[in-house]
Structures are given as C-alpha cells and as structure tokens.
Amino acid sequence: MQRIASIHERLQRWAVWHYTSRLSGNARGLTSAWDAVRVDGSANIGPDTLISSNDQEAFETEAAVGALRTSATDPQRGRRLAETVRAVYLQREGRSLEQTAGVLHITRRALHLRLCEADRELARELLASAARKADAAVRDLALAATWRRPARELEVD
Numbered sequence: 171m172q173r174i175a176s177i178h179e180r181l182q183r184w185a186v187w188h189y190t191s192r193l194s195g196n197a198r199g200l201t202s203a204w205d206a207v208r209v210d211g212s213a214n215i216g217p218d219t220l221i222s223s224n225d226q227e228a229f230e231t232e233a234a235v236g237a238l239r240t241s242a243t244d245p246q247r248g249r250r251l252a253e254t255v256r257a258v259y260l261q262r263e264g265r266s267l268e269q270t271a272g273v274l275h276i277t278r279r280a281l282h283l284r285l286c287e288a289d290r291e292l293a294r295e296l297l298a299s300a301a302r303k304a305d306a307a308v309r310d311l312a313l314a315a316t317w318r319r320p321a322r323e324l325e326v327d
Contacts, residue, residue, distance in 0.1 A: 171282070174289040180231055181292075185259040187228035234295040238288065251288040258285065 235255055241248025257270050258281070265273065271281040 171286040184231040
C-alpha cells in the first residue's frame with residue numbers, strides 16, 4: 171500500500187509546528203525528531219531544514235488526528251491509528267520505524283499499513299472539515315445578506 175505524500179508532508183509540518191510553535195511558544199529552532207529517511211530512504215530533516223509551518227494548517231491537522239480517536243465506525247481502530255501517528259511523528263527519542271514498531275508491539279509492515287490507513291482517514295477528515303467550513307461560510311454569507319439593512323441616505327444641509 172502507498173502512503174499519501176501530501177498527508178505525510180502535512181504530518182511532518184504538524185510535527186515541526188508541535189515542537190516549535192506549540193510547545194516552545196513560537197521559539198523557532200527546535201525540530202521534530204522525525205527523520206524522512208526512515209520512510210522513503212531520501213533526506214533527513216534537521217535543524218537546518220525547518221519546514222515552514224502554518225498555524226491554521228497545524229490546528230486542522232491536530233483536529234483531524236484527534237478525530238481519528240473518535241472514529242464512529244470503530245473507536246478502537248481509530249485510537250490505534252491516532253496512537254500510531256503520534257508515535258511516529260511526535261516522538262522525540264529519534265527512534266527508527268523498526269524501533270517505533272517495537273514500542274507499539276507490531277511489525278514494521280503493520281506500522282506501515284497503519285500509517286497508510288491513517289493517511290486515508292486523515293485525508294477524508296480534512297476534506298470533510300473543508301466542506302463543513304465552506305458550508306458554514308455560505309450560510310454566513312446568506313445570513314448576512316438577509317440581515318443586511320439598506321444604507322440610510324445622508325442628509326446634507
């Protein structure tokens with residue numbers, strides 16, 4: 171199964187945000203212990219390669235990861251997926267995926283499958299969240315148009 175690259179990158183930005191903006195009060199310089207070489211064999215992310223993080227995107231990602239926990243279809247599965255995402259992206263010990271899998275008491279393959287599944291669930295949740303926001307914006311505009319009072323004419327002496 172293939173990871174969703176945009177979700178993986180978003181989770182990396184979320185991890186950077188988590189350890190820079192959120193935990194250290196916007197004191198840049200700390201980075202996540204996440205190491206991209208562990209998943210795709212490419213590059214490292216270190217102090218010199220901070221990913222720019224957007225607070226709004228990070229808040230949305232945080233909410234989506236939290237929503238995994240309360241999955242209506244299978245809460246236990248949702249908790250496992252959220253736990254896996256947090257263990258991989260928010261761990262500070264610099265563990266490899268094999269070590270993280272060991273901590274979670276699963277195989278590396280099972281870890282990869284959980285991450286793939288979490289990617290799909292997060293993508294669904296983020297799309298649903300965007301749709302809810304768009305619907306709310308349309309409702310707000312319609313409500314504002316309904317309640318808008320006509321401007322009064324100014325009397326000039």
